[in-house]
Amino acid sequence: MKNKTFEEKMAHSKALLEKLMNPEITLEESVKLYEEGLKNIKEAQSLIEEAKTKISVIEQANQNTGDNA
Numbered sequence: 001m002k003n004k005t006f007e008e009k010m011a012h013s014k015a016l017l018e019k020l021m022n023p024e025i026t027l028e029e030s031v032k033l034y035e036e037g038l039k040n041i042k043e044a045q046s047l048i049e050e051a052k053t054k055i056s057v058i059e060q061a062n063q064n065t066g067d068n069a
Helices: 006-020 027-068
Strands: none
Touching: 006 027
8 A cells, every 4th residue: 555646545544434334344344444544544644744845845945046046
């Protein structure tokens, strides 16, 4: 799942949530899906942080370019 996009990770998280909402799911399966979901969301959050960092770098570069122009 590491190479998936943010959107793919979110879609997968939604699918896991739908499975968790099934009243016939076992406790063991619920815990497994919950754990997988948390890992998936953590990876998605990392992608968001990477995007924020890239945007900050781009904005900083544009500000520096604007100061020299």
